[in-house]
Amino acid sequence: MSVTFRRPTRQRAAVEALLVSIGDFMSAQDLHARLRAQGQSVGLATVYRTLQSMAADGDVDMMRTSDGEAVYRRCSNGHHHHLVCRNCGRTVEVEGPAVESWTNKISAENGFSDVHHTLEIFGLCSACTP
């Protein structure tokens, strides 16, 4: 597992700190706007590059909203999935050993190797259920 070295820079620290303080999924555009709003000057391209590297290093989790926009969140380590409220955006991390073994089994049965998967559940949380 080669985790490329990253230089500790003001910008990287700012993005990470903001993600920690937010604790929820947020798009690169939003993060950039918030950094601007709090006076921190960080370029938009830098926010994108930083998030991509953090995601590659496994420091943040990336998912795509239903309309294709990438959103990032500071996550607990380890493989997991999300249960997302499509109304208020509240997110719950979930784990499913059964799902993991199923994907492995189905992959092997079909001769696929080096697999990974994406799984997201969308619905209405209790607070948003009418």
Add this chain to the structure above:
Amino acid sequence: MSVTFRRPTRQRAAVEALLVSIGDFMSAQDLHARLRAQGQSVGLATVYRTLQSMAADGDVDMMRTSDGEAVYRRCSNGHHHHLVCRNCGRTVEVEGPAVESWTNKISAENGFSDVHHTLEIFGLCSACTP
């Protein structure tokens, strides 16, 4: 189950026929280019609208590639997922009753209602394994 009525138009028929003949995932842009190439004149926006309505009606299946582009495929009916070769694009439809019940259970446990989910598995098919 309200399935809105759709007018049978030349364009809609052309998109559907092409999807059937291809039998694989394809982006709106690609479909449009192919229609053009075979002499059929169909507007790009029309291809988008048609695909969206077909997806809404459950006539085609939509998924997003890792870079966020939407791709569509004429699929067998019923809920299922895909095992996709990240090298050659070969796709296998898979079903997982265990996964379905797991998502329902986990949703209920967390007070979520009206849920749906996305699940895709990516890997290397046997032909593409080195």
Add this chain to the structure above:
DNA sequence: CTATCTTCTGACAATGATTCTTATTGGGAC
């Protein structure tokens, strides 16, 4: 500390998928 090498950054241009706008067309019910 200074020189130097390398990576990171910022401003802005460029890309590319998707949607919007508006005038026009063509199913389909009568």
Add this chain to the structure above:
DNA sequence: GTCCCAATAAGAATCATTGTCAGAAGATAG
């Protein structure tokens, strides 16, 4: 045929994301 309204075409507009490239700032050796 005639009328109504959804469907379409063409192109402009939107908007997230990426590319460019010169300059800034860590790291490292001397």
